[in-house]
Amino acid sequence: xxxxxxxxxxxxxxxxxxVARQLLEIVGKDCNARGVIxxxxxxxxIHRLREASADAKNPDHAEAVSPDENxxxxxxxxxxxxxxxxxxxxxxxxxxxxDGYVLWEASGDF
Numbered sequence: 327x328x329x330x331x332x333x334x335x336x337x338x339x340x341x342x343x344x345v346a347r348q349l350l351e352i353v354g355k356d357c358n359a360r361g362v363i364x365x366x367x368x369x370x371x372i373h374r375l376r377e378a379s380a381d382a383k384n385p386d387h388a389e390a391v392s393p394d395e396n397x398x399x400x401x402x403x404x405x406x407x408x409x410x411x412x413x414x415x416x417x418x419x420x421x422x423x424x425d426g427y428v429l430w431e432a433s434g435d436f
Contacts, residue, residue, distance in 0.1 A: 327433055331417060335426035339413045343436035348407070349414055350430070352378045357436045362429050368422040375415050379408035 329346035332338040341349075347357045353371040355361055363371050383406070421428055 327436055329430055329432040329436065331414060331428055331430045333417050333421040333426055333428050335424035336417060336420035339417055341410075341413070343432060345410050346430065346432070347436055349375065349411055352411075359432050359434050359436075360430065362427055363418065364427050365422075365425055368418055368428070372415060372418050372422065375411045375418070379406075379411050379415075382407035 327343040328340050329343055330338055330340045331346075343357075350357055350361070352374050353363065353367075354374070355363070418428060
């Protein structure tokens with residue numbers, strides 16, 4: 327399932343429901359089919375997402391790759407929380423600058 331985030335001022339992004347769920351839970355929102363991050367909630371949402379992204383970069387959370395793993399495993403790339411959160415953080419930042427709000431919509435609760 328896809329979740330579409332639409333800014334009242336800056337455009338829209340789409341992401342898969344599991345990623346959207348993770349990010350919305352960080353922000354403190356329920357994962358209903360529709361929801362809003364209001365103008366007043368934007369600064370806190372941005373702060374929470376940035377903080378969670380920074381925590382995920384902590385070496386204690388990083389997965390080590392052993393040198394004896396096969397070539398396929400070495401070529402695979404782990405996409406971290408910071409990379410997944412970046413598009414939403416940017417959307418929220420642009421929206422905050424213009425005193426807007428962000429809506430999300432999915433085909434059902436996720």
